Amino acid sequence: MGLGLAAQAQADVDSPYSLFGLGQVNARSTSVRLKGMGGVANAMYGGGLISTGNPASYAKIDSLAFLFDAGLYFKTSTFSTSSLSEKANNASFNHVSMCFGATDWWKIAVGVQPFTTSGYNMLVDDYEEGIGKTTTRFKGSGGLNRAYLGNAFKIGKHFALGANAYYVFGNSQAETSLYFPDSTYYIGSRRSVDVMVRSFMFDYGVLFNTKVGNDIQLGVGLTYTQKINLKGDQTLFIRSFEEDLDTELEYLIDTISYGVSEAKITMPRGIGVGVSLQKGNNWAVGADFNWTQWSQFARQGMTQGLQNSWMASVGAEFTPKHTSISGYFTRVTYRFGGFYEHGFINLQGNDGLEHSINKMGVTAGMSLPLPRTLSKVNLALEAGQYGTREGGLIQERYAKVNVGVSVFEHWFMKRKYK
Numbered sequence: 001m002g003l004g005l006a007a008q009a010q011a012d013v014d015s016p017y018s019l020f021g022l023g024q025v026n027a028r029s030t031s032v033r034l035k036g037m038g039g040v041a042n043a044m045y046g047g048g049l050i051s052t053g054n055p056a057s058y059a060k061i062d063s064l065a066f067l068f069d070a071g072l073y074f075k076t077s078t079f080s081t082s083s084l085s086e087k088a089n090n091a092s093f094n095h096v097s098m099c100f101g102a103t104d105w106w107k108i109a110v111g112v113q114p115f116t117t118s119g120y121n122m123l124v125d126d127y128e129e130g131i132g133k134t135t136t137r138f139k140g141s142g143g144l145n146r147a148y149l150g151n152a153f154k155i156g157k158h159f160a161l162g163a164n165a166y167y168v169f170g171n172s173q174a175e176t177s178l179y180f181p182d183s184t185y186y187i188g189s190r191r192s193v194d195v196m197v198r199s200f201m202f203d204y205g206v207l208f209n210t211k212v213g214n215d216i217q218l219g220v221g222l223t224y225t226q227k228i229n230l231k232g233d234q235t236l237f238i239r240s241f242e243e244d245l246d247t248e249l250e251y252l253i254d255t256i257s258y259g260v261s262e263a264k265i266t267m268p269r270g271i272g273v274g275v276s277l278q279k280g281n282n283w284a285v286g287a288d289f290n291w292t293q294w295s296q297f298a299r300q301g302m303t304q305g306l307q308n309s310w311m312a313s314v315g316a317e318f319t320p321k322h323t324s325i326s327g328y329f330t331r332v333t334y335r336f337g338g339f340y341e342h343g344f345i346n347l348q349g350n351d352g353l354e355h356s357i358n359k360m361g362v363t364a365g366m367s368l369p370l371p372r373t374l375s376k377v378n379l380a381l382e383a384g385q386y387g388t389r390e391g392g393l394i395q396e397r398y399a400k401v402n403v404g405v406s407v408f409e410h411w412f413m414k415r416k417y418k
Helices: 053-058
Strands: 066-080 083-101 108-117 120-128 130-156 161-177 188-213 216-225 229-244 249-265 272-278 283-292 309-319 333-342 346-348 353-358 361-371 376-387 395-410
Touching: 053 108, 053 130, 053 161, 053 188, 083 395, 108 161, 188 249, 216 283, 229 376
Parallel strands: none
Antiparallel strands: 066 083, 066 395, 083 108, 108 130, 120 130, 130 161, 161 188, 188 216, 188 229, 216 272, 229 249, 272 283, 283 309, 309 333, 333 361, 346 353, 361 376, 376 395
């Protein structure tokens, strides 16, 4: 799979690499707390944490607790090749989730979160003998969301099992336009594909924890995402037109083809493993490894030449003195972490070599306790880079700020006021 870029990524984009697959796939766990720890999620649990990364973690919340969590993010990026550079900014909703106990051994979680995002606008120049310069514009927008219902069950003292059932919904639009700026004998053509998805997908988790030292708990988590076919409708629209690339004034000429068919998208299976050590509310460390079989991703029965991906992440958090009365900042929880992702995209650059589009970053964060409550405001900062400038490809360097609030309340308990 190759892509030679002769022009810049445009502003107002998510990533030029969201051209591939279904776009940028968002993190498995939306928790702002875990984002500050490099995204570790497979073996993290407890406190006011709602983590979709391992649905078995729901089983570890207090039976009388009601948890609510919501967040959003702000992101600034610089996209660059070896000769061009452009900036882009965006902000978006990140998640809303709730978790509560049905019984002491059965916990339920519900929520909604973005699943994939697509946003790109690129011009690719070429030259054809006898025709002259040609320009292809790739433009995409939209994305998929998923609402979920999670259930987790305690199995004895040390084990928990969980599952998430997701309802995936949303629209994604992709356009490929061909221009002939040097010729008056050829007219442009545009192929537009609009996919509307309404379907289900599932993932599962197992969590084991045991005491290994003085109030220290060891956690081991395993996760599995099921391979599944997403269904919906796909609209294909091909037309001819004339357009001035400088002014973007467009004149439609004719409709070549129009049709609506069933959308068939094969989402790949994935597995993950994680380990954690936690000491009450004092500190926690964790490490994850996740693998996804993106080589099996397909649209309309055709694979797209994607490669299998993997991601490793580590993180830690500590609270200087969570029981402190006089010192507010000693009750603040501080976090840091990092990750490296071997991505599912592999492109041939204009140097003739294959380049894997990888991502890496470092994170930091904190939880700010709210007065007279167990609720907190969570902050997480992520700085990293995605892609490469080798072979004329695009590299993104970005900074992302996540902001969330975690509400922790106890049900069926009378408050005492003095």
